[in-house]
Amino acid sequence: MGVIPDNVAGFLxxxxxxxxxxxxxxxxxxxxxxxxxxxxxxxxxxTEGKRLKARDVERTGWASLCVHGRERPFPSATLAGPxxxxxREIGADNALVIQRITGADEPPEPLADExxxxxxxxxxxxxxxxxxxxxxxx
Amino acid sequence: MGVIPDNVAGFLxxxxxxxxxxxxxxxxxxxxxxxxxxxxxxxxxxTEGKRLKARDVERTGWASLCVHGRERPFPSATLAGPxxxxxREIGADNALVIQRITGADEPPEPLADExxxxxxxxxxxxxxxxxxxxxxxx
Numbered sequence: 001m002g003v004i005p006d007n008v009a010g011f012l013x014x015x016x017x018x019x020x021x022x023x024x025x026x027x028x029x030x031x032x033x034x035x036x037x038x039x040x041x042x043x044x045x046x047t048e049g050k051r052l053k054a055r056d057v058e059r060t061g062w063a064s065l066c067v068h069g070r071e072r073p074f075p076s077a078t079l080a081g082p083x084x085x086x087x088r089e090i091g092a093d094n095a096l097v098i099q100r101i102t103g104a105d106e107p108p109e110p111l112a113d114e115x116x117x118x119x120x121x122x123x124x125x126x127x128x129x130x131x132x133x134x135x136x137x138x
Numbered sequence: 139m140g141v142i143p144d145n146v147a148g149f150l151x152x153x154x155x156x157x158x159x160x161x162x163x164x165x166x167x168x169x170x171x172x173x174x175x176x177x178x179x180x181x182x183x184x185t186e187g188k189r190l191k192a193r194d195v196e197r198t199g200w201a202s203l204c205v206h207g208r209e210r211p212f213p214s215a216t217l218a219g220p221x222x223x224x225x226r227e228i229g230a231d232n233a234l235v236i237q238r239i240t241g242a243d244e245p246p247e248p249l250a251d252e253x254x255x256x257x258x259x260x261x262x263x264x265x266x267x268x269x270x271x272x273x274x275x276x
Contacts, residue, residue, distance in 0.1 A: 017206060019156075033212060060165070064167045070208040078170060
């Protein structure tokens with residue numbers, strides 16, 4: 001049994017984007033919109049190593065994701081936990097995020113780490129440890 | 139001329155909810171879904187004084203708001219700035235947020251500060267100082 005309840009997992013399945021929350025070097029909150037994929041209690045985000053969100057995660061080791069639905073009353077779920085930037089063996093996880101971006105039935109063929117590194121592509125991974133607040137989900 | 143460009147202002151008008159970002163006492167990012175209203179460069183959120191988001195703002199003096207649209211390619215805007223918790227002369231601003239929640243044509247009659255205080259209702263206000271990242275807005 002994972003940390004993420006089934007109703008939240010189903011909700012995440014239907015909503016491919018969310019607000020990523022990190023803490024900047026000056027201690028202030030930083031947010032940006034990201035596509036994400038979920039595997040078990042891991043949230044996967046594909047970004048570039050030079051991005052401030054990636055640097056925040058490397059420096060602080062923590063991130064949160066806030067997802068909401070599109071219609072009133074706007075169901076939502078916030079997930080948070082330890083986070084890291086991965087650069088090795090990330091092809092398959094990166095492909096899962098690409099699938100969420102394109103909405104394709106299957107993920108694309110995974111790229112090799114070397115090909116992803118050549119374009120500074122990294123994987124931001126959150127190990128979800130906290131779920132909540134959750135609103136308007138059955 | 140304010141900090142918030144016209145295209146972002148129009149986008150916010152059509153999207154009444156966003157992820158509020160604050161920093162928790164332990165230095166970790168906190169997010170939750172909120173309804174908001176905008177007046178000039180001020181973002182108005184109605185909450186309760188006992189909520190962790192309100193305590194974060196009182197302690198840190200800063201907040202951000204990340205708003206996204208409902209359809210691909212998911213336009214978004216993130217706004218941030220100094221923030222405070224107000225308890226005086228908040229009736230009219232609180233009514234503007236209620237209007238966003240209900241979707242009514244007009245805001246309801248403002249309540250007196252005493253009536254709002256009786257139910258711990260406070261106004262979380264962000265003075266937007268930074269706009270960005272902004273994605274997929276003309």
